[in-house]
Amino acid sequence: xxxxxxxxxxxxxxxxxxxxxxxxxxxxxxxxxxxxxxxxxxxxxxxxxxxxxxxxxxxxxxxxxxxxxxxxxxxxxxxxxxxxxxxxxxxxxxxxxxxxxxxxxxxxxxxxxxxxxxxxxxxxxxxxxxxxxxxxxxxxxxxxxxxxxxxxxxxxxxxxxxxxxxxxxxxxxxxxxxxxxxxxxxxxxxxxx
Numbered sequence: 001x002x003x004x005x006x007x008x009x010x011x012x013x014x015x016x017x018x019x020x021x022x023x024x025x026x027x028x029x030x031x032x033x034x035x036x037x038x039x040x041x042x043x044x045x046x047x048x049x050x051x052x053x054x055x056x057x058x059x060x061x062x063x064x065x066x067x068x069x070x071x072x073x074x075x076x077x078x079x080x081x082x083x084x085x086x087x088x089x090x091x092x093x094x095x096x097x098x099x100x101x102x103x104x105x106x107x108x109x110x111x112x113x114x115x116x117x118x119x120x121x122x123x124x125x126x127x128x129x130x131x132x133x134x135x136x137x138x139x140x141x142x143x144x145x146x147x148x149x150x151x152x153x154x155x156x157x158x159x160x161x162x163x164x165x166x167x168x169x170x171x172x173x174x175x176x177x178x179x180x181x182x183x184x185x186x187x188x189x190x191x192x193x
Contacts, residue, residue, distance in 0.1 A: 019075025066103045074099035127152045127177045138169040161186040
């Protein structure tokens with residue numbers, strides 16, 4: 001290996017070092033991604049948690065994965081250009097453009113994947129107008145909180161509910177959500193046939 005590097009110019013050695021180091025880091029990130037490790041999300045340093053979110057909200061250009069991808073493509077493109085007998089300035093320009101294009105591609109990829117991901121967070125406003133069934137009895141005129149089972153966002157959920165009806169709503173009564181009172185509290189009415 002030493003003779004391999006000794007025969008190269010300093011610029012070729014630089015491109016090889018960049019390519020080998022960044023490729024090694026890239027492979028480690030790739031393997032960790034597939035075995036369940038997440039290099040960027042929750043790192044610990046001296047017992048202190050900090051966030052380094054990589055696939056988060058919106059389009060993110062300067063992330064750890066993007067920088068590693070830049071240097072990986074930069075290094076290998078530089079080696080290819082030098083082996084094709086291009087000049088050093090041309091090689092640096094082409095390698096930089098290739099690295100930046102890779103960063104853009106990866107940024108768009110993570111942005112696209114993030115947009116495709118569906119949040120499991122309940123959006124309580126989606127419950128208005130839905131029909132459900134009383135699970136725990138609800139007191140008349142908001143006298144006692146009960147629970148209803150209702151399908152919201154494709155999932156069956158149990159949510160707390162009150163009613164303005166003049167009679168108690170017993171278990172099994174079919175109800176309709178007419179209003180959201182607070183974060184997870186519904187106002188329901190008995191559904192009449």
